[in-house]
Amino acid sequence: MPRKVTINYRKTRKIIKVDDMSDWEIVAEFLISKMKPGMIVTLQGDLGAGKTTLTQYIAKQLGVTKRALSPTFALIRSYDVGSLLSRKEGGRGTGDVGRLVHLDAYRIEDERDLLALDLDEELMEPGTVMIIEWPERIDNWIAKQEELLKTKIEIMN
Ligand SMILES: Nc1ncnc2c1ncn2[C@@H]1O[C@H](COP(=O)(O)OP(=O)(O)O)[C@@H](O)[C@H]1O
Ligand SMILES: [Mg+2]
Numbered sequence: 001m002p003r004k005v006t007i008n009y010r011k012t013r014k015i016i017k018v019d020d021m022s023d024w025e026i027v028a029e030f031l032i033s034k035m036k037p038g039m040i041v042t043l044q045g046d047l048g049a050g051k052t053t054l055t056q057y058i059a060k061q062l063g064v065t066k067r068a069l070s071p072t073f074a075l076i077r078s079y080d081v082g083s084l085l086s087r088k089e090g091g092r093g094t095g096d097v098g099r100l101v102h103l104d105a106y107r108i109e110d111e112r113d114l115l116a117l118d119l120d121e122e123l124m125e126p127g128t129v130m131i132i133e134w135p136e137r138i139d140n141w142i143a144k145q146e147e148l149l150k151t152k153i154e155i156m157n
Contacts, residue, residue, distance in 0.1 A: 001157055003050055008152040009034055018050065018155075028057040031151065035097050037127045038149050040142065042135035045155030051133040054155070055102050058131065062100060076103045076117055078128075098127030105137035114141055 003018040005027050016027050031041060043051040062081035078101045101122050119141060123130055135142055
């Protein structure tokens, strides 16, 4: 089933149609070109929209060799990415994004649960980009982060 992916990056909006799985690569490539340390990428969309799928494509293009599993049960996972890995290891060997943190906030019912996850610390680790599924669940925390470093993605299926 085709998806419509809307990317809100700074003052611009880009819409990419995802008809088949390989189109996620285009979305991932665009996002990676905008990534910088400290960035938060929020992924909004219903269950099954493709939030985890997109995260997996991003991880793959960044050179993560471990598979980016859906973090629904672990809530949060972090991966060292391409800029830390050499080209031989499948990384890009360039750039200053060195760490991808993937948070699935679906099961967070109370923002006090966030204390245990140390999100502020996670985001402050050098080179970190954070991808968040179900950002609606942690609106208050997201609102406190720097506006210029937020990229919002909506996936409609
Ligand atoms: N364009 C597409 N066409 C068909 N199936 C797709 C497409 N994009 C994603 N899918 C499938 O839809 C499902 C999306 O699941 P997932 O990424 O876990 O969603 P979410 O994390 O948003 O709940 C996966 O099974 C994936 O293979
Ligand atoms: Mg998911």
